[in-house]
Amino acid sequence: MAKLPAPKEEDLAKGIIDAIDMDSYRVDKQAALKIALTDTDAALEPDAGEGGGFKQQPELDRLSSILKAFNDSFGTLFTDSDRVVKKIREEVAPRVQANAAYQNAKQNTPHTARMAHDQALGMAMQILLKDDTQIYKQFVENDSFKRFVGDMVYALTSQVQQPGAQ
Numbered sequence: 036m037a038k039l040p041a042p043k044e045e046d047l048a049k050g051i052i053d054a055i056d057m058d059s060y061r062v063d064k065q066a067a068l069k070i071a072l073t074d075t076d077a078a079l080e081p082d083a084g085e086g087g088g089f090k091q092q093p094e095l096d097r098l099s100s101i102l103k104a105f106n107d108s109f110g111t112l113f114t115d116s117d118r119v120v121k122k123i124r125e126e127v128a129p130r131v132q133a134n135a136a137y138q139n140a141k142q143n144t145p146h147t148a149r150m151a152h153d154q155a156l157g158m159a160m161q162i163l164l165k166d167d168t169q170i171y172k173q174f175v176e177n178d179s180f181k182r183f184v185g186d187m188v189y190a191l192t193s194q195v196q197q198p199g200a201q
Contacts, residue, residue: 130159132192152189
């Protein structure tokens with residue numbers, strides 16, 4: 036089978052440093068400001084966040100319900116669908132959950148959170164390329180599988196436990 040040649044990547048930064056005359060740049064102080072706070076008593080409003088002084092763990096769907104939904108939709112794609120679901124739930128979802136951009140976006144609109152989630156999921160799935168090419172191949176080539184995995188991981192990582200719930 037003939038292979039296509041790899042594209043040649045140009046180093047676009049090559050020569051930029053040589054073209055800049057760093058001796059002609061200098062740092063100038065533009066202003067000095069005095070910042071003063073009023074000397075009055077003030078009260079801080081309590082944070083409306085989760086509270087409790089500890090990070091609460093999201094409630095996860097039961098593995099059996101995830102496996103059933105996965106097997107109903109994609110059981111024929113994999114001979115070991117239990118392993119695939121376990122890998123997505125225990126390896127991919129925590130990587131997405133730990134993504135700083137996704138954590139930040141969850142504080143914004145649901146649309147922004149989903150966009151950041153999808154980017155974090157793509158990065159987490161690329162890590163699977165080294166470990167499990169079969170899952171990665173289905174994720175890249177099969178739109179319904181990608182949508183299912185995306186929805187499953189989003190549900191696992193976007194749940195917020197109510198304060199006081201154990």
